[in-house]
Amino acid sequence: MKQKRKTLLLLLALLLALAIGVTAYRALSGTYSPETSAPTEQGGEAAADFTVTDMDGNKVSLSDLKGTPVVVNFWASWCQPCRSELADFDEAAAAYGDRVRFMMVNLTDGQQETAESVAAFMKENGYTFPVYLDTEMDGAAAYGVSSIPRTIFIDGEGNVAADQTGTISGQRLRETVDAMLE
Numbered sequence: 001m002k003q004k005r006k007t008l009l010l011l012l013a014l015l016l017a018l019a020i021g022v023t024a025y026r027a028l029s030g031t032y033s034p035e036t037s038a039p040t041e042q043g044g045e046a047a048a049d050f051t052v053t054d055m056d057g058n059k060v061s062l063s064d065l066k067g068t069p070v071v072v073n074f075w076a077s078w079c080q081p082c083r084s085e086l087a088d089f090d091e092a093a094a095a096y097g098d099r100v101r102f103m104m105v106n107l108t109d110g111q112q113e114t115a116e117s118v119a120a121f122m123k124e125n126g127y128t129f130p131v132y133l134d135t136e137m138d139g140a141a142a143y144g145v146s147s148i149p150r151t152i153f154i155d156g157e158g159n160v161a162a163d164q165t166g167t168i169s170g171q172r173l174r175e176t177v178d179a180m181l182e
Contacts, residue, residue: 044155044159044160044161045159045160046158046159046160047062047070047152047154047158047159047160048062048142048143049061049062049063049142050062050134050138050139050141050142050143051136051138051139052103052105052132052133052134052135052138052139053132053133053135054130054131054132054133055115055118055119055122055130055131055132055133060103060132062103062139062154063158065101065103066156066157066158067156068098068099068100068101068156069099069100069101069153069154069155069156069161069177069180069181070100070101070102070103070153070154071089071092071100071101071102071103071151071152071153071154071173071177072103072105072139072143072151072152072153072154073085073089073102073103073104073105073149073150073151073152074105074107074134074139074140074143074145074148074149074150074151075104075105075106075107075148075149076106076107076112076113076148077106077113077117077118077121078112078113079148079149081148081149081166081167082148082149082167084167085149085167085168085169085170085173086104086125086127086129087127087170088168088169088170088173089102089104089129089173090127090128090129091170092170092173092174092177093128093129093130094128094129096177099181100177100180100181101130102129102130103130103132104129104130104131104132105132105133105134105139105140106118106131106132106133106134107134107137107140107145107148108133108134108135109135109137110135115133115135118131118133147165147166149166149167149168150163150164150165150166151163151164151168151173152164153176153177153180155180161176161179161180162176162179162180164176
């Protein structure tokens, strides 16, 4: 009798865990789809400053770019969702020119992602957007980046205008940048 009771309780616990998992999956499954998600508009809070290194080894801080809208994208070459949106970022960076700065911040951990592997990836794919290496994870810490890709839109005054966790479609990227420029 005790064995049947234990088995029944275990079965109920498994069913409960499964139900919770299915519910969570359904609730979150559309969250990161480029077709369904849009950047969350922010209340104009001041953007957190951080320092990264450009591909030439120079230190660059977000605050150095104040006065121009900035699109900050946290990514890594091993991240498939990141890779899926990089062509759109490359196109947008070229199209907006000097009107908007793009900070494509690579999470360079020195193991899975290195400066050399990033340079090779950029060359192999022909991307021309500016890449910054977050070797100290200063940018990731400043924005509490726990998953990538993540894109933060900062207006010319240095305030967060919108924030997108997960992939963003090229259309949404342009719409959000255009709204920031208005």
